[in-house]
Amino acid sequence: MSSEPVQPSSARRDPPSSAVPRDLACVLALTLLAATLGSLFDVSERAYRWTRRLERFQLDELPLTLCVLSLGLAWFAWRRYRETRRELAHRRVLEQEAERLLADNRRLATEALQAEELERRHLARELHDELGQYLNAISLDAARIRDLSDAREPEIHRISLAVMQSASHVYRQIGGMIRRLRPIGLDEFGLPSALEHCVDGWRERLPEASFSLTIEGDYTGLSDTLTMTLYRLVQEGLTNVSKFARRSRVEVFMVRAPREAQSPTKNVGKTGPIDEIVVTMADDGPGVDLDAPRAGLGLIGMRERVEALGGEFHVASKPEGGFLFCARLPAHAGLADPVN
Ligand SMILES: Nc1ncnc2c1ncn2[C@@H]1O[C@H](COP(=O)(O)OP(=O)(O)OP(=O)(O)O)[C@@H](O)[C@H]1O
Ligand SMILES: [Mg+2]
Secondary structure, X not given: OEOOOOOXXXXXXXXXXXXXXXXXXXHHHHHHHHHHHHHHOOHHHHHHHHHHOOHHHOHHHHHHHHHHHHHHHHHHHHHHHHHHHHHHHXXXXXXXXXXXXXXXXXHHHHHHHHHHHHHHHHHHHHHHHHHHHHHHHHHHHHHHHHHHHOOOOHHHHHHHHHHHHHHHHHHHHHHXXXXXXXXXXXXXXXXXXXXXXXXXHHHHHOOOOEEEEEEEOOOOOOEHHHHHHHHHHHHHHHHHHHHHOOOOEEEEEEEEEEXXXXXXXXXXXXXXXXXXXXXXXXEOOOOOOOOOOOOOOHHHHHHHHHHHOOOEEEEEEOOOOXXXXXXXEEOOOOOOOOEO
16 A cells, blocks of 8 residues: 655646647648649549449538538537647646645645644543642552551551552552543653653563664654654554564654655646655554555554645555555644644
8 A cells, every 4th residue: 555646747747739739730731732633633523533433322422521521520620629728728727726725735634734733632641630639648648647657547558549549549540640641751851762662662661572772864844733643653663562463573753854845736847855754663563455455544544644734655565575554744844833
């Protein structure tokens, strides 16, 4: 399964109209040639002589009939030509409309992602600041009750210990939720450190797999949406490894580099280097038949995130042949939003 980027510019090319005058010149030249040869060899007279014996079939009326037929065909061709041009113009308008809708769709998808991340960040902060603080207070109070009831009230002592255990269990759960909502270190230390932390976590959880992470380039100045998208790509890829390729060797590679590229349709013909970020993750696990129907949403979400930011997303795999995905994203994607 792979997706190739659409090239809308090629669909908007003008029809090849340069052939029309040339074809017309050919027709006129042939007509002149026919007239010259006809007068040179007395074609009409000869035809009349040959067809005189077949007068009863009215063959001498043929030239006029053919003349009307050719005029009719010319009129027919002209009408079809006009019709095709009208249809092309209409199609071009529809293509422009489709492109506009696609751009709107991308913008909305980006905005939805931004809103989602903002909400997640807000939830993580609330969980940390509100619940975290109160749980801590509950834990401290329970510890105080434990100390005060020690030896004198064994029942209260036991209950206080249970309260402390419950509070620390909820605290750990909330910690996990906060980490899932907002990756650790992303805001404080940047994307490379957050990814290293994420991969380290999987190293501990999946000792039977081996992970290598290579990051090249500078990841400062990226939009928050792009940073989160890059992080979520790796996160979902590693989650999939834990589900489908637990014993494999996993290589994650992220690079930021300039790329000579054709600008989007708005500036057709204008080229220039754009900074792009490429994330590749490959494992040598059991792989999957990509033509077989699949139920999950992870890969679909990855593709949507990447395409919403104007990037490309490709997946390659076959049974017993490992699994690979590659995402290419422009480094300036989403730069109207806050920089991470
Ligand atoms: N690393 C991998 N190795 C082998 N197969 C994979 C790997 N990653 C994904 N797949 C296959 O691709 C399918 C789609 O993956 P996707 O992440 O979209 O869904 P999921 O992980 O099954 O569910 P979800 O992500 O929605 O919880 C998976 O069901 C699995 O068959
Ligand atoms: Mg998944």
